[in-house]
Amino acid sequence: xxxxxxxxxxxxxxxxxxxxxxxxxxxxxxxxxxxxxxxxxxxxxxxxxxxxxxxxxxxxxxxxxxxxxxxxxxxxxxxxxxxxxxxxxxxxxxxxxxxxxxxxxxxxxxxxxxxxxxxxxxxxxxxxxxxxxxxxxxxxxxxxxxxxxxxxxxxxxxxxxxxxxxxxxxxxxxxxxxxxxxxxxxxxxxxxxxxxxxxxxxxxxxxxxxxxxxxxxxxxxxxxxxxxxxx
Amino acid sequence: xxxxxxxxxxxxxxxxxxxxxxxxxxxxxxxxxxxxxxxxxxxxxxxxxxxxxxxxxxxxxxxxxxxxxxxxxxxxxxxxxxxxxxxxxxxxxxxxxxxxxxxxxxxxxxxxxxxxxxxxxxxxxxxxxxxxxxxxxxxxxxxxxxxxxxxxxxx
Numbered sequence: 001x002x003x004x005x006x007x008x009x010x011x012x013x014x015x016x017x018x019x020x021x022x023x024x025x026x027x028x029x030x031x032x033x034x035x036x037x038x039x040x041x042x043x044x045x046x047x048x049x050x051x052x053x054x055x056x057x058x059x060x061x062x063x064x065x066x067x068x069x070x071x072x073x074x075x076x077x078x079x080x081x082x083x084x085x086x087x088x089x090x091x092x093x094x095x096x097x098x099x100x101x102x103x104x105x106x107x108x109x110x111x112x113x114x115x116x117x118x119x120x121x122x123x124x125x126x127x128x129x130x131x132x133x134x135x136x137x138x139x140x141x142x143x144x145x146x147x148x149x150x151x152x153x154x155x156x157x158x159x160x161x162x163x164x165x166x167x168x169x170x171x172x173x174x175x176x177x178x179x180x181x182x183x184x185x186x187x188x189x190x191x192x193x194x195x196x197x198x199x200x201x202x203x204x205x206x207x208x209x210x211x212x213x214x215x216x217x218x219x220x221x222x223x224x225x226x227x228x229x230x231x
Numbered sequence: 232x233x234x235x236x237x238x239x240x241x242x243x244x245x246x247x248x249x250x251x252x253x254x255x256x257x258x259x260x261x262x263x264x265x266x267x268x269x270x271x272x273x274x275x276x277x278x279x280x281x282x283x284x285x286x287x288x289x290x291x292x293x294x295x296x297x298x299x300x301x302x303x304x305x306x307x308x309x310x311x312x313x314x315x316x317x318x319x320x321x322x323x324x325x326x327x328x329x330x331x332x333x334x335x336x337x338x339x340x341x342x343x344x345x346x347x348x349x350x351x352x353x354x355x356x357x358x359x360x361x362x363x364x365x366x367x368x369x370x371x372x373x374x375x376x377x378x379x380x381x382x383x384x385x386x
Contacts, residue, residue, distance in 0.1 A: 016324050016326075016377070017324045018376075024326075024377050026326050026378075027329055048325060048326045048329070048377075067354070068354060068356065068374075069347075069354060070354075110351070112351075113351040116351050116352055117352070118352055119351075119352055119353070119354065120354065121354045121374060122353065122374060122376055123373075123376050145352075146353075149353045150376070153375055153377065153379050154376070157301060157321075157322035157323070158298065158299070158301060160320075160322065161301050161320040161322070162298075164320075164381075165296075165303075168286075168287055168288075170286050170288050171382035171384055172289075172384070173368065173386055174368070176345065176357075176370060177381065177382065178288055180287060180288075181287065191355070193353070193375075194353070197353075
């Protein structure tokens with residue numbers, strides 16, 4: 001009983017920190033239904049929760065799910081490509097390897113963006129890979145960048161804020177977050193998440209360049225990575 | 232003793248239903264500060280800032296940073312008694328959108344669709360939320376895990 005009361009008081013202090021191998025499921029309204037045995041289930045709200053990604057291969061040849069802004073057709077994976085992707089995934093830094101991908105889907109090209117090698121849906125941990133990915137010489141960095149887009153949302157808020165402040169991001173009335181005048185990679189100014197993914201990519205591909213560009217942000221990112229590696 | 236347990240149980244259950252079940256919820260304090268927009272009120276609630284800096288994009292203000300609370304108060308450079316606006320870096324570990332929608336359910340809530348990420352390799356579904364009565368605005372991405380909100384702006 002005592003422990004039950006302690007738990008009740010502690011509950012408001014819990015957060016819903018999903019593990020890198022889990023996926024976050026939003027709060028949902030469940031309509032009333034009837035089970036096969038005739039039991040009536042009244043309508044209710046299912047609380048948000050984390051669900052482990054397991055029990056199936058992440059290589060998907062097709063998907064019944066509709067992906068917003070993607071009109072192409074999926075195609076089946078072939079074994080050499082699967083091997084190639086698995087080898088590239090093994091090269092990722094350990095902290096990024098922890099972010100299990102729920103689905104890797106394969107398509108020929110990204111309509112309207114034919115040079116695009118990959119398309120990531122962070123919420124569902126889905127990555128669509130195009131022919132351009134398999135023709136690219138820097139596959140490891142493409143994956144590193146894409147998975148960083150998922151990892152961004154899992155960084156400690158104080159660390160992430162420090163990183164963005166150090167990079168010069170500011171938020172003003174009526175405007176999207178404003179990038180600093182100088183950015184590490186031109187498309188970093190699109191969004192803070194893009195800036196973070198680019199920074200992780202450059203941290204591994206060209207650390208000297210990053211260190212010279214912004215030594216403070218380099219150290220903050222190094223701290224973030226070290227703390228993630230310990231988790 | 233049973234009566235005491237029952238009281239504690241009821242008290243605990245009630246505390247879960249309140250809008251302030253998140254211990255890091257700073258909104259009451261922020262709303263109080265933004266009512267007066269006074270630096271004295273800001274310091275009364277949060278103390279002296281951990282850091283004072285000048286943003287490169289706006290030379291008319293100073294940023295009073297409170298690191299643990301993730302609050303940046305923008306103080307008028309010419310009138311240091313006045314808080315021009317304030318941001319909080321929210322980014323909590325639960326569905327932020329649902330929390331905020333419930334937290335501000337008594338206020339008018341306006342949403343507008345924003346242009347999505349131009350890079351073309353990450354899918355976003357961005358919206359701008361405005362709560363005019365509170366001078367509050369923030370952006371969220373419907374395709375981001377937990378719909379985490381970065382900055383929430385108040386003026």
